[in-house]
Amino acid sequence: KETPTDTYYTVVAQTGETQLLPGKKTKTWGYNGSLLGQTVVFAKGKTMHIDLKNELPELTTFHWHGLNVPGPYTDGGCHAPVYPGKTRHIDFKVDQPAATLWLHAHPCPSTAEQVWHGLAGLALVTDETEAKLPFPHNYGVDDIPLVLQDRRFHEDNQWDYEADYDPDGVQGPTAMINGTINPYFDVTTQRLRLRILDGANRREWRLHFSDDLPFTQIASDGGVMPEPVEFTHLMLTCAERAEIIVDFGKVTPGHTVTLYSDDVPLVRFRVHDFETDDTQLPDHLVDIPNPDVTPDTPVRKVVMSGMDEAVMMDGKKFEMQRIDARQKVGNVELWDVTNTNDMDAGMVHPFHMHGTQFLVLSRNGHEPYANEHGLKDTVGVNPGETVRIKVWFEHTGVYMYHCHIIEHEDGGMMAQIEAY
Ligand code: C2O
Ligand code: CU
Numbered sequence: 045k046e047t048p049t050d051t052y053y054t055v056v057a058q059t060g061e062t063q064l065l066p067g068k069k070t071k072t073w074g075y076n077g078s079l080l081g082q083t084v085v086f087a088k089g090k091t092m093h094i095d096l097k098n099e100l101p102e103l104t105t106f107h108w109h110g111l112n113v114p115g116p117y118t119d120g121g122c123h124a125p126v127y128p129g130k131t132r133h134i135d136f137k138v139d140q141p142a143a144t145l146w147l148h149a150h151p152c153p154s155t156a157e158q159v160w161h162g163l164a165g166l167a168l169v170t171d172e173t174e175a176k177l178p179f180p181h182n183y184g185v186d187d188i189p190l191v192l193q194d195r196r197f198h199e200d201n202q203w204d205y206e207a208d209y210d211p212d213g214v215q216g217p218t219a220m221i222n223g224t225i226n227p228y229f230d231v232t233t234q235r236l237r238l239r240i241l242d243g244a245n246r247r248e249w250r251l252h253f254s255d256d257l258p259f260t261q262i263a264s265d266g267g268v269m270p271e272p273v274e275f276t277h278l279m280l281t282c283a284e285r286a287e288i289i290v291d292f293g294k295v296t297p298g299h300t301v302t303l304y305s306d307d308v309p310l311v312r313f314r315v316h317d318f319e320t321d322d323t324q325l326p327d328h329l330v331d332i333p334n335p336d337v338t339p340d341t342p343v344r345k346v347v348m349s350g351m352d353e354a355v356m357m358d359g360k361k362f363e364m365q366r367i368d369a370r371q372k373v374g375n376v377e378l379w380d381v382t383n384t385n386d387m388d389a390g391m392v393h394p395f396h397m398h399g400t401q402f403l404v405l406s407r408n409g410h411e412p413y414a415n416e417h418g419l420k421d422t423v424g425v426n427p428g429e430t431v432r433i434k435v436w437f438e439h440t441g442v443y444m445y446h447c448h449i450i451e452h453e454d455g456g457m458m459a460q461i462e463a464y
Contacts, residue, residue, distance in 0.1 A: 053084060054095040057104050057126075057149070057163060064225050068200040072223075073100065073161035079223040080191060081147060081165020083183075086111075086138040088171035093135050098126040104158060106132070107150035107398075108167060109283060110265055110421045112140045115399045115441030115463075122152035122364055123442065139438075140401070141330070141419070142174030143267035144189070144239040144285045152364065152458075156245050156450035157205045160214060162223070164191065164243045173330060174268055178323045179289065180237040187237040188229065190303075190311065192280070193220045193244045211352040212391060213246020213282075213449040219310050228300075228312040234321035236290045236313070237262075242280040245450045248392060248424070249305040251278045253290070257301055260325065263287035266401035266419025268330045273414045281394035281424035283448040286415065289325070292318070332419055334403060335376045335436055342377050344369065344435075348393045348425065348447055348457060349384040357446065361456030367442065368459035376436045378405070383425040390427030393452065397421055399443035399463065403434040422448055437463035 045052040060078025061069035075081030086092060096106040107120040113136045116123040126132045145167040149158035166189050180186035196216030198204045208214050221227050242249055253259065256276040263269055265285050278286055292315050295301055301313045349356050358368065371377055379402075383393045401419035404412040408429050416423070425431045437443075446458030 050091045050093060051087070052093045054097060055081070055084070055106060055147070056097040056099055057106070058099040059101070062223065064220070065197060065201045068202075070197070070201050070203060073158065073163050075147065075163065075165045079162040083165065083189065084147065084167040086167060086169045088138050088140065088142065088169060091135060091137050093133070095131050095133050096120075096126055097131045098128055101128055103127050103151055104163065105150045107148055108145060109148060109396075110143060110145035110401070111167070112400060112438055114439040115443050119398050119441065119443065121150050121398055121444050125151060138169060140169060141267035141332075142171040143169045143263065143265070144241065144287060145169060146241055146243065146285075148243075152362065153454035156214065156454050159243070159450055160203065160205050160245060164193075166191065166239070166241065168239075169267070177268065177329060178325060179262060180233065180235050186233040186235065188239070189222065190238050190240045191222050191243045192240065192249050192305070192310065194218060194247050195220050211451055211455055213451045215245065215247050219305070219308055221311055228314055231292055231313050231315045232318055234291060234293050234318045235323065236292065238288050238290065240280060240286050240288065242282050242284050244282060246282060248282070249280045251280065252276055252304055254302040254304070257290065257295070259288045259290045261286050261288050261415045262325070262329065264415060264418045265421045267332075269415065269418035270330060270332055271328060271417065272325045275415070278415070279424075281392055281422070281448070282450070283394055283396055283422040284424070293320070335434070337376060337378065337434065344377050344379045346379055346381045346395075346445070347384060348382065348395065350457075351385065351391060353455060355447065355452045355455045355457035357457050357459040360459070362446070362458035366460075367462045369461040371435070371437060371461055371463055373437050373440055373463050376434060379433050379435050380430050381423075381425050381433065382430040383427055385427035387428035391449070392424045392426050393457070394422050394424045394448040395431070395445070396448040397435070397443065397445040399439065399441060400435065400437050405432040405434055407431050440464055
């Protein structure tokens with residue numbers, strides 16, 4: 045239900061069955077459907093009233109990844125359980141720039157297993173600034189989501205989380221895109237906007253198109269970036285989002301362009317006739333907040349160490365009863381996030397913060413990547429690297445920060461901060 049100022053919505057976490065492969069259907073979980081979820085739209089300035097209903101056989105939580113809200117119950121991390129058959133109601137005002145966010149289960153320590161079952165969906169924030177930018181805006185036609193995941197299918201096309209369990213993150217050999225296997229998309233416009241989410245438990249995606257077709261990234265986790273960046277290759281780590289615009293102007297209608305990760309085909313884009321579209325993006329897209337730093341700005345050290353069962357945050361495992369850090373709302377801090385893994389053999393830890401969006405300032409003292417100049421809530425920290433980020437909170441609450449390899453998070457590579 046919609047009024048000019050309010051939106052009412054119900055999200056139901058449910059079990060189901062999905063036809064993913066020929067033969068038996070796969071037992072899956074989803075939001076308002078059998079697998080993944082309907083995209084929820086949050087219009088900036090509106091007040092959302094959401095019923096979160098749990099129809100699963102076990103406890104779950106509903107975490108809005110990337111949403112800036114007073115925490116932790118609205119945020120929906122481990123602090124906000126919804127028991128089977130129960131409903132939790134949340135209300136919040138949408139107060140952040142247009143962005144591609146997501147909803148996923150986050151009960152500790154079974155986040156990874158529930159996401160593997162399918163509890164992940166998209167949530168889009170819309171606002172007037174973004175609506176006026178010359179981007180494709182027709183959702184489902186020239187503005188489409190790509191949720192990138194991977195699975196292993198066992199007998200009778202079933203998933204078996206326990207059999208595939210790996211404390212460094214569960215993965216499978218089959219790419220699952222928007223909850224489908226081997227998908228194609230019919231391109232009917234010259235420009236296509238893709239809202240890409242790495243929704244995998246542990247996998248990184250090294251994306252490129254056939255013939256190295258160039259594309260332009262316009263947004264990252266927290267919304268539109270100050271400047272568009274053109275690439276032919278893009279890497280996403282767990283939970284990161286990238287919005288890109290692909291221009292099919294040089295592709296002959298009738299041809300197919302394939303999106304790959306390394307050499308694995310993910311999506312085939314079948315290009316049809318389209319009307320010529322010579323829209324150019326401006327050099328500058330949006331202004332983003334960038335609070336001042338002074339020589340007195342405190343520097344906080346955060347250490348992600350270990351692999352498999354030994355993963356830790358600052359030498360400790362997560363404890364829900366323990367507050368690990370405090371920061372005053374409105375105050376700015378620099379956080380130096382270090383991954384102590386061995387440079388040659390270690391894993392990338394995607395560092396994620398709840399409750400706020402941050403800015404990436406440097407990687408081992410060097411400039412961050414060209415597409416890291418916007419607001420972010422997740423940043424891949426490479427083995428042996430220290431990433432400096434600028435952190436401030438707009439709401440009070442207790443918020444978790446953790447590695448987004450979900451099995452690392454469930455394994456305790458997580459801590460929590462109280463914004464006061
Ligand atoms: Cu996307 Cu604490 O998670
Ligand atoms: Cu990790």
